[in-house]
Amino acid sequence: MEPYTPRTQTGGRKKNITLSQKEYSKITGTIASVRRHRLQQDDIDGNEQVNGRVHLSRHVHAGRDWDEPSFIAETSFVKAPLNSRVSLGNAMPNSKGKAKQESLDHVPIDIQEAIILEDLLYVLMGIEGDYIRFHPDYSPDEDDPIQGVRYVVEPSIDSSLRDLVERILPLGTYYTAITAFIEHRSHLDYGLVNHALCAAIRDMLKDYQTLLSQLEHSFNTSPQFSLQKLWFYIHPTVHTLSLIYHLTMELGTADDPSAELSSDSASTSDAEEEARNEALGIGTAKLKSVLSENGLSSSGIPVKGGEVLAIIYERMQSMSGDPTACMLYGTLLKEAGTPYVGMLKEWVMTGRLVDPYEELMVKESKFINRGILEMDYTDEYWERRYTLRDGSTQSGTKGHKAGIPLPRSAGGRLPGGACIPPLLEGWKHKILLAGKYLNVIRECGIEINRAQNQSEDDDKFSMTDERFYTFLQDAYTHANQTLLQLLLKDQELIPRLRSLKRYFFLSQSFFLTHLLDLSQNELRKSTRSASLVKLQSLLELTLNTDVQGEDSMFREDVKVIMAGSGLYDWLMKIISTGGLGSEKEGDNEAAHEEAKKDKDDKKPLLGKSSDTLALDYHVKFPLSLVISRKTILRYQLIFRFLLHLKHVEQSLGAMWIEQKTLPWRQRVPNATESEFEKWRLRVFLLRARMLAFVQQILSFATFEVLEPNWRALEVKLAKVTTVDQLLRDHLDFLDTCLKECMLTSAKLLKAYNKLIVTCATFAMYAAPYTKSANQAMAETEMPEGQRRRWEYQMKFEKNFDHWFKVFLDCVQFYASSENGSLLPLVVRLSSISKKSS
Incomplete structure (x- = not known):
């Protein structure tokens, strides 16, 4: 029996069994x-x-x-x-x-x-x-x-x-x-x-x-016992x-005031609430999980898990000059941290998260799994299935996020498991990644050996023991090496990346030229009219004909798709939301969907399919961790940039071939000869300048941006030691390529877009120009036609000269201030400017 001690007000909780x-x-x-x-x-x-x-x-x-x-x-x-x-x-x-x-x-x-x-x-x-x-x-x-x-x-x-x-x-x-x-x-x-x-x-x-x-x-x-x-x-x-x-x-x-709820009122409505939730098709557990994901239940989290350990540790540090306090709080920290350390060990050793009371720093979103996500499941699975409860990432994101509880009003600590013990603050990302790596291995059906480097004294680890942090480092290294070997050797990651580079980046290859030649009829159609089935057949024919040996690996994974919006409109929307590689990464696809929806709502896509044609690449788990939807998006942007350049180059080349015919080469034997000759030379000169500009941009992007960066990536891949380093190097390679291809700067992109559209529009006027030349040769052209002919020519020249100057000034500015890799492009464009002058 116990002494009289005031009891807590437990409301409707079940009382202990006692004597009558x-x-x-x-x-x-x-x-x-x-x-x-x-x-x-x-x-x-x-x-x-x-x-x-x-x-x-x-x-x-x-x-x-x-x-x-x-x-x-x-x-x-x-x-x-x-x-x-x-x-x-x-x-x-x-x-x-x-x-x-x-x-x-x-x-x-x-x-x-x-x-x-x-x-x-x-x-x-x-x-x-x-x-x-x-x-x-x-x-x-x-x-x-x-x-x-x-x-x-x-x-x-x-x-x-x-x-x-x-x-x-x-x-x-x-x-x-x-x-x-x-x-x-x-x-x-x-x-x-x-x-x-x-x-x-x-x-x-x-x-x-x-x-x-x-x-x-x-x-x-x-008898000698006294008060003293x-x-x-x-x-x-x-x-x-x-x-x-x-x-x-x-x-x-330390609990928030809102956490002190009436147990009686809660107990009386539990049955009704559960019945109502079941009738709506959402069980109690699912409802709580959804509310937690949206950050709606943060105010009722009791002091538990990591927050308890943080409070004990802070008190021990604040009273470090008191030996009794240090010993007492140290003992309590060790004993209270035993289940926390046990959960951490289970996570970093097996990839299983066993946290029934949500006390650990790692959070699982159970509704994100490989089975229910049809498209792009790997990005969701890797990025959001397992996260830190405090919302932090390795990129150092700050600010409140959805699903992250608000800090306590007193003390400013995050509540419950979201509060990471100070001793583990520097290890939280390694702890998260170690478990995620092992979880990926488990999803691949590979058995994980729990006994790796485990000694008999492992169960006695505490957060104040140096051996515990040695154990965490060893577990992280083991998980890294295991997954890295799985990706590089078993899943053939390097050959996969090389095939991506061949299909998406080789703008000068015969494969891309042959594809454009075969599909030119389809590419002249609007996006809605072009046949994806026919374009896919032409792509497979091109790959089977032109790609041999190692280049033919994984060609069955390459597919033709049609983007929902034009390349430059989409890029401008992405830049306006923060840019590729920013913390608003999730907004990039949202911008794409918004642009697509706007076009669908307003009118049918009237642009040519050459502006929206793109390639897609499909891989399976776990390769999709590296070749994810986030990286495929970057590959597609670069491919569409190169494809559009190649298409404009071919159009200008076709215009040059057409202008080698008789009407363009024959001399006019009358008084209008001097005027016609002047107009014809102006057309030839403008076409040559545009073609030189497109070829210089294409050559710069291919040989001075993509190839050097790819060789640098290969060197890094040969020395890579961790999975997160592999992911970071691959993403950095793509972001660098996008930046040096001028696809991430709004000013450069705007000037370049105006310039390349002028070149493409000029190439579309090849037939009207030929018709005007024929009329001039037959002496049937009216004065009104002559005037219109010169108006078109002057308009094209004015637009090209203006935007070329603007673009060249922007390139020179960025080359001297932010992006030194643009210096070779300055030299190339300056040569075009001197020839034209």
Whole structure:
């Protein structure tokens, strides 16, 4: 049986199984009877002084029948020092019903000391005494039990005794508060870390209770036992329990106010709410998970998991000058962190997340899995299936995100598992990646050996042990190397990347030229009219004809698609949302979908399919971690950039061939010869300048951007040691190519777009120009036609000259300030400008 201790208000929670009131009264009365008879046999009278001490009787209560059988045979139970005191304390009526005790003004000081000593032994167990009572303002039903019970001493006590008593009284407050905290935080909802912490504190209280038993024995047997000796024995304990008390106070008051919900109202509506959720097709667990994903339930998270460990560690650091505090908090940190360390070990060793109370720093989004995501499941699976609860990433993102709980109003810590213990703050990304790597391996059906480099002492790891961090580093290295070998050797990652480079980047290859030649009829059609089936057939024919040997590897994974918007419109939308590689990466595809929707809503896509033709590349898990939808998007942007350049080059080349025919080469034998010759030369010159511009851009992009960057990537891949380094190097390669191809700068892209559209539009006027030349040769061209011919020519020249100058100025500016790789392009474009002048 336990002493009277204020209980927590648990509302509708299930109460512990106890004895009935009749059985309880019978047992406590019997124990009191046994103690009374034992004291009588020792000739100790409760109202007489023995050896300078007075034992006031607490054993006779009105209406009690003492003629019941006793437990005299159970000597080990009866002689336990605290049993009679605890049982009598529990059997005492409510303190408010007690008669007021007589004043101690005229009682000798030695008798006062004996009386107060006996009262103190009760108070130290959380039981009200005769002359040490509960504070008048204390109400068991209204006050927070975790705050502890406050006591006041009888005013008539001698002042010399009062000073010592008031030093000892806080122990009673500490004990009741700590006991209430243990009872409250042992509930399942508070998680494994709180359970381990309560168990550790309960073990420390056992030492305190043992000390009280020894003091009780000394009080009953030693005439020399005094208040000074009591203070001497319990003085160290006051400091120890004070440290535990202040820790429990901080843990108990760190919850947000909104977390203190009424248990009664919650319990009455649980059944109705669950039934309603089931009727709507969402179970309770699923609803909670959805709310957690959207950050709607952050205010009700109790102090648990990593937050408990963070509070203990911070208190230990703030009291680093106190050896007792360091030892105490260090012990509690080790014991409370045992389940946390166990969950971390399971995660970094097997890739399994076992966190039933959401205490760990790693969070799993259970609704993201490989089965339900049809398109682009790998990006979702890798990026969002397992994340850190605090929302941080390796790129150092800051600010609040959806699904991340708000910090506590007091202290600023993230609640629950989102609060990462300070000792693990620098390791959180390695912990996350180690488990994610192993999880990928498990998804591939490969068995993971749990016993890798595991010793017999691994279970004794704590967060303050250097061996634990050596273990984390070894687990991270093992997971990295295992997945890296799986990707590079078993899944043939390097040949896959080489095939991507061949299909998407080789703009000067015969493959791309042949594809454009075969599909020119389809590419002249609008995007809605072009046949994807026919274009796919032509692509396969081209690959089977022109691609041989190593170049033919994985060609079945290449597919033809039609983008939903023009290349440059899409790029401008992406740049306006933050740009490729920014923290708004998720907005890039949203911009693409928005552009596509806008065009679908307004009018059919009237642009030619040559502007929207793109290639796609399909890979399976786990290669899709590297060749993900995010990287395929970048490959497609570069391919469409090169394809458009190649298409404009072919169109200008076709215009040149057409202008080698007779109407363009024959001399005019009349007075209009000089004017026609001048116009014809102007057309030839503008066409040559445009063709030179397109060829210089194409050559620069291929031989001075893509090829050097690819060779640099190959060098890095040969030395890669970690998976995250592999992912980072591949993405950096693509981002560098996009930047040096001028696809990430709004000013460069705008000027280049105007310039290349002018060239493409000029190539489309090849037939009207030929018709005008034929009319001039046949002397049938009217003066109005001559004027229109010159207007078109002057408009094209003016547009090209203007935007060429703007583009050249932008390139020179960026080459000198931000992007030094554009210097070769400045030289190339300057040569075109000098020739034209």
